Amino acid sequence: MFRDLYLASLTTINSLNSKTCNQIEKYEDGVKWKFLEHKGPYFPPGYQPLPDDVKFYYNGKPVKLSLPAEEVALFFAQMVDHEYTTKEVFRNNFFKDWRKEMTLEERQLIMDLNKCDFGELHAMHIKKVEARKNLSKEEKLVKANQKIVDEYGYCVLDHHRERIGNFKIEPPGLFRGRGDHPKQGMLKKRIQPEDVIINCSKGSRIPEPPAGHRWKEVRHDSTVTWLASWTENVQGSCKYVMLNANSKLKGEKDWEKYEVARKLKTCVDAIRAQYQEDLKSKQMGTRQRAVALYFIDKLALRAGNEKEEGETADTVGCCSLRVEHITLHDTLDGQKCVVEFDFLGKDCIRYYNKVPVTKRVFKNLKLFMENKQEGDDLFDRLNTQTLNKHLSSLMPGLTAKVFRTYNASITLQQQLKELGNMKENVAEKLLSYNRANRAVAILCNHQRAPPKTFEQSMANLQAKIDSRKEQLDLAKKELKQAKKEAKGSSDNNVVEKKKKAVQRCEEQLLKMEVQATDREENKQIALSTSKLNYLDPRISVAWCKNMEVPLDKIYNKTLRDKFAWAIDMTEHDFVF
DNA sequence: GTCCTGACTTAGCAACGGCGTC
DNA sequence: GACGCCGTTGCTAAGTCAGGAC
Numbered sequence: 001m002f003r004d005l006y007l008a009s010l011t012t013i014n015s016l017n018s019k020t021c022n023q024i025e026k027y028e029d030g031v032k033w034k035f036l037e038h039k040g041p042y043f044p045p046g047y048q049p050l051p052d053d054v055k056f057y058y059n060g061k062p063v064k065l066s067l068p069a070e071e072v073a074l075f076f077a078q079m080v081d082h083e084y085t086t087k088e089v090f091r092n093n094f095f096k097d098w099r100k101e102m103t104l105e106e107r108q109l110i111m112d113l114n115k116c117d118f119g120e121l122h123a124m125h126i127k128k129v130e131a132r133k134n135l136s137k138e139e140k141l142v143k144a145n146q147k148i149v150d151e152y153g154y155c156v157l158d159h160h161r162e163r164i165g166n167f168k169i170e171p172p173g174l175f176r177g178r179g180d181h182p183k184q185g186m187l188k189k190r191i192q193p194e195d196v197i198i199n200c201s202k203g204s205r206i207p208e209p210p211a212g213h214r215w216k217e218v219r220h221d222s223t224v225t226w227l228a229s230w231t232e233n234v235q236g237s238c239k240y241v242m243l244n245a246n247s248k249l250k251g252e253k254d255w256e257k258y259e260v261a262r263k264l265k266t267c268v269d270a271i272r273a274q275y276q277e278d279l280k281s282k283q284m285g286t287r288q289r290a291v292a293l294y295f296i297d298k299l300a301l302r303a304g305n306e307k308e309e310g311e312t313a314d315t316v317g318c319c320s321l322r323v324e325h326i327t328l329h330d331t332l333d334g335q336k337c338v339v340e341f342d343f344l345g346k347d348c349i350r351y352y353n354k355v356p357v358t359k360r361v362f363k364n365l366k367l368f369m370e371n372k373q374e375g376d377d378l379f380d381r382l383n384t385q386t387l388n389k390h391l392s393s394l395m396p397g398l399t400a401k402v403f404r405t406y407n408a409s410i411t412l413q414q415q416l417k418e419l420g421n422m423k424e425n426v427a428e429k430l431l432s433y434n435r436a437n438r439a440v441a442i443l444c445n446h447q448r449a450p451p452k453t454f455e456q457s458m459a460n461l462q463a464k465i466d467s468r469k470e471q472l473d474l475a476k477k478e479l480k481q482a483k484k485e486a487k488g489s490s491d492n493n494v495v496e497k498k499k500k501a502v503q504r505c506e507e508q509l510l511k512m513e514v515q516a517t518d519r520e521e522n523k524q525i526a527l528s529t530s531k532l533n534y535l536d537p538r539i540s541v542a543w544c545k546n547m548e549v550p551l552d553k554i555y556n557k558t559l560r561d562k563f564a565w566a567i568d569m570t571e572h573d574f575v576f
Numbered sequence: 577g578t579c580c581t582g583a584c585t586t587a588g589c590a591a592c593g594g595c596g597t598c
Numbered sequence: 599g600a601c602g603c604c605g606t607t608g609c610t611a612a613g614t615c616a617g618g619a620c
Contacts, residue, residue: 346613347587533586
């Protein structure tokens with residue numbers, strides 16, 4: 001995949017368990033692995049045991065916890081005002097794992113989480129957060145942190161110095177699975193150097209493990225893009241240290257992704273014709289595949305791999321839909337053949353939609369649901385492997401995911417064409433862009449929790465609009481008066497001044513009203529996900545050029561870096 | 577064909593920090 | 599200069615998909 005990888009440097013934040021540690025060192029930078037004794041364990045950087053006046057209480061009595069148990073208690077204490085800690089599953093998992101870190105005596109004493117009082121630990125945490133907020137820039141070690149990024153945040157790939165995306169090892173803490181995750185609250189353990197695999201070129205400088213320690217393995221695999229990896233203990237999955245999105249390697253992959261989606265554009269009509277035909281197939285499997293493809297294409301559903309029951313939250317995608325996730329209505333709200341979808345998708349985000357479908361799709365769905373009950377798969381003859389195998393036979397590189405990219409990008413392009421108006425000012429053009437972006441976000445079901453301060457900030461903005469309206473009325477009156485007074489006079493200066501004031505007021509009012517509309521429409525919709533992952537950046541770059549809108553109005557610095565390849569190559573006549 | 581795993585992309589949340597307003 | 603708002607950034611969970619083993 002790449003020829004010549006040199007890992008310039010790599011470091012990990014946080015260190016090892018401290019079970020037998022007998023010495024505490026305070027670290028200025030809080031980053032490098034630090035080792036206390038040649039054969040001893042690591043200690044968390046900067047970790048200080050609880051001061052004497054901060055106590056943990058069990059059943060109303062103060063208890064001095066051993067160091068590992070104390071650290072895990074702090075993880076919980078930091079979260080006590082979060083909804084997580086009210087959930088039974090979270091509490092049970094936490095308590096079970098916490099007890100594993102306790103000494104025998106502690107385990108015999110601490111039997112019930114409800115009798116634990118983390119109040120003082122939590123107060124200490126809040127105090128620390130507040131204290132940090134009040135620090136100056138220098139005290140916050142901004143420069144020191146930058147030095148760490150300079151030293152450890154880069155690698156050399158094909159002779160180019162490239163930024164690493166996540167060069168810090170994930171610190172220990174409590175697992176925050178989304179939704180009703182059965183493993184939420186479990187202890188995410190501290191990663192040791194002995195857990196970490198380093199991947200770098202043969203002959204390159206191998207990063208030094210901390211003194212007295214060794215890496216799990218050093219390998220030289222140029223077929224993969226990761227620089228280091230480890231296995232996390234909660235789900236047993238691999239975690240990787242990889243390059244930043246602005247690297248050449250990631251940029252090339254991004255470009256390839258959009259090129260495959262563009263290629264789909266050339267054969268999508270034939271593919272659609274084929275799955276329409278397959279809806280009539282005698283083979284049940286083929287019909288199911290056709291209906292699934294219809295959903296993936298029309299509704300931009302995800303493929304929906306099977307998941308191991310009890311290991312993760314109960315979420316589904318297209319192929320894993322169950323009969324309880326759809327309701328069929330012969331007629332609904334004056335429309336015929338309506339399918340009502342209601343299920344939890346990725347990240348436990350609810351997908352709720354009422355969609356009129358063709359008669360044939362509707363008839364097939366009725367057939368698939370015959371003699372089935374809650375819990376049964378809707379598409380029992382289909383899985384993502386067979387679906388993708390079929391798709392790749394229709395077009396090289398075609399998978400279910402490509403439809404999402406294709407439909408997202410083509411929707412943006414069409415919407416921009418429909419909504420765009422060269423005569424508008426920049427604020428109005430941006431509203432049109434955001435509306436096009438929003439159409440995509442709705443299609444892909446990219447939601448967000450409404451900001452906590454939403455109602456208040458809308459009220460503030462409305463108050464500003466009202467006050468500006470009053471100013472405008474006043475300015476108009478003053479203009480009228482000035483015109484009256486200037487009648488017959490050759491001096492038009494006052495009138496011109498008042499005219500400009502009216503104009504300025506109108507512009508400001510329009511800008512605020514546009515902002516209010518945009519914000520309201522965006523309340524529960526996340527635009528960033530589609531912008532980052534689904535919309536071919538060349539469409540946006542070309543639009544900016546054609547509409548004479550500065551690119552930084554739609555792409556922030558991070559996005560401009562990520563899409564540098566598109567910014568460099570795109571002309572105004574680009575068509576997706 | 578199915579199951580499992582590794583590698584990679586996609587996703588939302590929360591902390592941070594810059595900037596406008598008073 | 600203080601304050602609050604909101605866009606940006608970092609973090610890491612949760613998906614997709616290919617390939618290998620059986």
